[in-house]
Amino acid sequence: MRPTDFTLNEQLRITTHEISRRKHLLDLTDDEIKTLNEAKPIILSDLENITNLFYKELVEMEGAPQLIGDAETLHRLKNYLQRYVRTLFEGPYDMDYVQSRLRIGLVHKRIGVPPKLYIAAYKILSRILRGKLRSESKKISCEVCSGRSGALEKVMLFDLVFVFDTFIQSLVNEVSQSKQNLEEYARELEVTVHNRTKQLKEQASKDGLTGLFNQRTFFEHLRAEVSRSQRRADTFSLCYFDLDNFKKVNDIHGHQQGDEVLIAVGTAINKVLRQEDTGARYGGDEFCIILPQTSAEQAKIVCKRLIKIFSEITPQESVTLSIGLAEFIPDTNIDPDTLIKHADKAMYSSKKQSGHYVTVYTDELIPSAKKVFYPNI
Template identity: 45%
Template sequence: MRIGLVHKCIGVEPKLYLSAIYLLKDLIQKLLRKLSPTDTEYQAVVDSLDKLIMYDITLVFDTYIRSLVSEIETAKEKSEHYARSLEEKVQERTRQLEEMSHTDPLTGLLNVRHFENIITTALYSAQRRSEPVTLIYIDIDDFKTINDMYGHQRGDEVLRLVANAIKSVARAEDITVRYGGDEFCMLLSNLRAEQAQELIISRLEHTMTKTLEHVSLSIGIAQTGPEAYIDAFTLINLADKNMYSTKASHKTDKQEPKL
């Protein structure tokens, strides 16, 4: 049986092995013809020789074929493993691309395009459960002045720090968004405006005083439900309007923002 394995390993084709076997058989038959006293004995020995050679050929070819099958199975397993690995890489890359299409690259918050896709769904879900939804609209005061005086690199840093502050006070179920250049939104499910003021906004303002002491925020808040519901566009506009009211009520700081 090992002959088949050896032949497979060293690349001996089956036809060469068969040629050698039949040549050997012919030589043995010629020798037997000389040594056998009668035709009957000669034929009996030749018949036994044929059976022996055929048995040997069967074993060798069986081993040879099993070796080929084993190679095919190994190649198949390697191909399947490669296909699975490639599929996992494609899935991971697809996930990364989807995440990139949903998030703002500077802050890591959701981008406005994805927010517009999910806010209506979130409002429908809240309405089915008869839950309130609160939207917080946030604007960085004097952000243009910060960019003009300290450069866009510092402006980007301020945006990241504000985004980090927003993420730090948000709950796991809250949706946080960079809505515009220096504007952010937080969509809070199952939370009334007064609760959002206490649980979210007060903590956000406290966090800002620790991380960006000389940067202030104008914040507007709007609630929909559970008694009556407005659509996403109206909710955003209402929170935006309230944000501008807050900004207008802020005392004008004559000093340049200190960073």
């Protein structure tokens, strides 16, 4: 439920029983209320002067003129004060009366009146009103005058407590709202930090040009795949290749053209990768692909697709791929470094031929290793 669905009385759980209880705590009796009602004409006869005296003192207090702001606002405030004083001597101090006091507190809190200034203003008003009642003491007995002053003090304290109920409730609401804002900020900050950490992690693990993994991350994935394949007795293949004539493209056409070729390689690799595969820029114009649960024969099909896609998107037809394939078989117990050396040797065998070549590493090794040739497409 929204606060706008309830009155201030309902929000603060002020009931008729609570009003009666507070009157009892202040010992505010029906006779005293009657006494104040009888004194109302005395106050009303000099209400304008009382109002002027009050604001004359108030504007001398530090901070008060700044809160009031201007002459028109001061004029309106004087009218409000006169209405307040009238109700102060009328009673019956019921639910409607309390509602108006709660609203006074809420309004003063919203415009930024500090509690110390509010209490000081109450003190000024109480002194002026009691002084006016005492000025009539020559016409009435001291007992009546004292009774009126005591009753006035009780009613003003009765008012002040309700006013501060809204002050306190507003502060509680502010604290609650601040807590919610802080919690929301903390959640947003957590998401931001998480995303930024993820972004930094990706930046640290990726090649900035091609978007593929860098060499360090490639080795992490390769070691993990070796361990996984050994545990599950799975075969996987490592594809290692570099770009023929790449240096010539850089020398003749410039590094921008060279970068476009490298980006084309990254695009082609990403197009052939499955979710479980890993593509990496090993360094310079050398690239690697880890193909889990893939035999060398199956890897050759992937390489053929890679060559076809690269040939379609590369800006330089003279650049070809020399590819070496090495198959990891769990029973051989070779380590990641050895597997890379096998793929590297197969790749160098491919480089001895013109055009796109794929060479699969075998025990017979180079130059008698099994070779598969894919002409330029």
